[in-house]
Amino acid sequence: MELEPGIHQLTFGREPLPGFPPPNAYLVFGSDTAVLIDTGWENEDDHHARAAYIREVNAPPVSEIVITHRHPDHGGGALHMHRETGAPLACHPNDREAIENDRLHGELHVADDLQHGDRRELGGLSLEAVWAPGHTSGSLALFAPERKALFTSDTVLAVSTTSIGPHDGNLADYMRTLEMLKDVDARIMYTGHGGPVKRPKARLNALIKHRHEREQAILNALRDGPLSPAELRVRIYTRLPKSRERLAERQLLTTLTKLAEEQAVVAEENDRYALR
Ligand SMILES: [Zn+2]
Ligand SMILES: [Zn+2]
Numbered sequence: 001m002e003l004e005p006g007i008h009q010l011t012f013g014r015e016p017l018p019g020f021p022p023p024n025a026y027l028v029f030g031s032d033t034a035v036l037i038d039t040g041w042e043n044e045d046d047h048h049a050r051a052a053y054i055r056e057v058n059a060p061p062v063s064e065i066v067i068t069h070r071h072p073d074h075g076g077g078a079l080h081m082h083r084e085t086g087a088p089l090a091c092h093p094n095d096r097e098a099i100e101n102d103r104l105h106g107e108l109h110v111a112d113d114l115q116h117g118d119r120r121e122l123g124g125l126s127l128e129a130v131w132a133p134g135h136t137s138g139s140l141a142l143f144a145p146e147r148k149a150l151f152t153s154d155t156v157l158a159v160s161t162t163s164i165g166p167h168d169g170n171l172a173d174y175m176r177t178l179e180m181l182k183d184v185d186a187r188i189m190y191t192g193h194g195g196p197v198k199r200p201k202a203r204l205n206a207l208i209k210h211r212h213e214r215e216q217a218i219l220n221a222l223r224d225g226p227l228s229p230a231e232l233r234v235r236i237y238t239r240l241p242k243s244r245e246r247l248a249e250r251q252l253l254t255t256l257t258k259l260a261e262e263q264a265v266v267a268e269e270n271d272r273y274a275l276r
Pocket of ligand 1: 069071135
C-alpha cells in the first residue's frame with residue numbers, strides 16, 4: 001500500500017496476539033535507491049507476498065534492509081529478504097547479537113551497525129537512524145526529514161501502548177526515549193503495527209501520562225501491603241481478556257523493576273513487592 005510517494009507499507013502475516021495487528025514493514029525509496037525497513041515474520045507465504053509486492057512496485061533496487069529490533073515479527077523474514085534482494089542487513093549494535101542468533105540462525109552476519117544519527121541518501125529522500133532504546137536496548141526509529149515522517153516500529157503505536165518486557169526491555173530507557181522523540185520534528189509516525197500516528201506530540205504525551213498513571217496505581221495498590229505482579233494485575237487491570245493476562249503481568253513486573261531501581265519499592269519473598 002502506497003502511503004505517500006516513495007513510502008510503501010507492507011503488512012503480511014499473522015497477528016502476534018488476538019486482535020493485535022500483524023507487523024508492518026516499509027519500503028522507502030528515492031530516485032536512486034530503496035531501503036526496506038523490517039521484514040515481518042519468518043513464514044514462506046509472507047515471504048512470497050512481500051517479495052511479489054516489492055517486484056511490482058516501480059522502485060529502484062533495495063540497497064539495504066534495516067531491522068528495527070530483535071523481535072521475530074520484525075526481523076523474522078530478514079534472511080529470506082536478503083536472499084531475495086541481495087541487500088545487506090543493518091541494525092543497532094545492541095540488538096545485533098540477538099538478531100544474528102535468533103533471526104538469522106547464525107547463517108548470516110548483519111553487515112552494518114546503524115548508530116544514532118547515521119544517514120542514508122536515497123535520492124531526494126533520506127533516512128536518519130534514531131536510537132530509541134526501551135522496547136529493546138537496540139530499538140531503532142528512522143526519520144525521513146524531507147517528509148517529516150518517523151518510522152517508529154514498536155516504540156510508538158497508535159493501536160495500543162508498547163509492551164516493555166522485563167527481560168529485553170527497560171522502562172526507564174523507554175520513558176527517556178518518549179521524551180527524546182518529542183524533539184524529533186515529526187509530522188506523522190508510521191508504526192510497527194496498525195495505522196499511523198497522525199499527531200505525534202499528542203500521542204507521546206498521552207503515552208508518558210499513561211506510564212506515570214500506571215506507576216501511581218501500583219504505588220497506591222501497594223499501600224495495602226506487598227503484592228505480586230499477578231495480584232496487582234487483578235487489582236489494576238479490570239476486564240482483561242484471558243489471553244492478555246500474562247502480558248499484563250510482564251508489564252507490571254517491568255514497572256516494578258523500574259520502581260525498585262528508583263528505590264520506591266523493594267522485592268520481597270514470593271515474587272511480592274512492597275513500598276519502601
Ligand atoms: Zn517488538
Ligand atoms: Zn512488533
